[in-house]
Amino acid sequence: MLRLENVSHSFKNGNEVLKVLHHIQFEVQKGEMIALLGSSGSGKSTLLNLMAGLMKPTEGHIYIADQDIVKYGENKLAVFRRKHIGFIFQAYELIPTLTVRENVELPLVFQSVSPSKRRKKAMELLEMTGIGDKASLYPSQLSGGQQQRVSIARSLITEPSVIFADEPTGNLDTKTEEEIIRIMMALNESMKTTFVIVTHEMEVAAQMKKTIMLRDGYLVQPEDYTTPAAGQRGPNAPSPLSGVPVHAEEAGEVS
Ligand code: ADP
Ligand code: MG
Numbered sequence: 111m112l113r114l115e116n117v118s119h120s121f122k123n124g125n126e127v128l129k130v131l132h133h134i135q136f137e138v139q140k141g142e143m144i145a146l147l148g149s150s151g152s153g154k155s156t157l158l159n160l161m162a163g164l165m166k167p168t169e170g171h172i173y174i175a176d177q178d179i180v181k182y183g184e185n186k187l188a189v190f191r192r193k194h195i196g197f198i199f200q201a202y203e204l205i206p207t208l209t210v211r212e213n214v215e216l217p218l219v220f221q222s223v224s225p226s227k228r229r230k231k232a233m234e235l236l237e238m239t240g241i242g243d244k245a246s247l248y249p250s251q252l253s254g255g256q257q258q259r260v261s262i263a264r265s266l267i268t269e270p271s272v273i274f275a276d277e278p279t280g281n282l283d284t285k286t287e288e289e290i291i292r293i294m295m296a297l298n299e300s301m302k303t304t305f306v307i308v309t310h311e312m313e314v315a316a317q318m319k320k321t322i323m324l325r326d327g328y329l330v331q332p333e334d335y336t337t338p339a340a341g342q343r344g345p346n347a348p349s350p351l352s353g354v355p356v357h358a359e360e361a362g363e364v365s
């Protein structure tokens with residue numbers, strides 16, 4: 111479903127070259143939900159933006175639905191993104207002058223889907239995310255958690271192959287964070303949409319079956335995951351997830 115091969119990325123600032131991702135390789139199967147962990151500055155957003163086709167890596171290949179998106183030109187990539195990729199932002203990024211329902215419908219406005227079909231689909235997704243009764247309100251009339259539910263519904267409306275979420279609960283309190291994670295898990299279960307969720311919060315990661323971790327732009331993983339880049343971190347690199355529960359039951363947070 112999603113496969114990265116030897117992905118590296120550098121930013122150039124004048125004469126300076128800052129290499130922020132080093133030889134990243136991993137695979138996500140269709141229908142999986144994984145957490146991408148790492149402290150601030152470790153390269154999570156850069157990696158997510160590369161996978162979502164928002165920028166191109168300096169090196170490597172990124173396969174989504176068997177297509178190497180690194181090889182795509184701008185136009186082809188835009189079309190591919192619209193069809194296959196959903197994105198959930200930390201700051202929701204809703205359009206304030208559109209109603210909740212109109213925000214959710216928006217991705218379909220760019221495809222030739224009839225207004226009545228768009229509307230029906232948007233309402234279904236708003237019901238699924240638990241805010242069907244808010245459809246005719248404006249984003250500013252909703253709480254942060256409710257706005258994130260709108261953005262989740264919007265990301266799903268094109269039935270993408272994969273949804274990337276960059277710290278989707280970063281602006282929310284712990285209780286709301288749990289609700290949002292639970293909604294995404296339920297949607298992953300019922301719609302079989304693949305999710306990659308960036309977080310630096312262990313309690314979020316603890317609820318995912320699978321986690322991968324970045325440290326200083328290198329991939330470091332739990333032991334059941336092999337990493338070709340691991341050797342490059344040096345012999346003394348500690349195992350990042352030792353002692354960290356990776357299953358909900360072990361974390362004792364979810365019944
Ligand atoms: P994270 O999301 O894990 O906090 P980022 O991917 O945002 O990390 O950043 C990784 C590194 O890349 C940081 O050192 C950051 O300063 C740098 N960086 C991110 N975006 C840019 C950019 N557009 N230009 C230059 N450096 C950047
Ligand atoms: Mg980030």
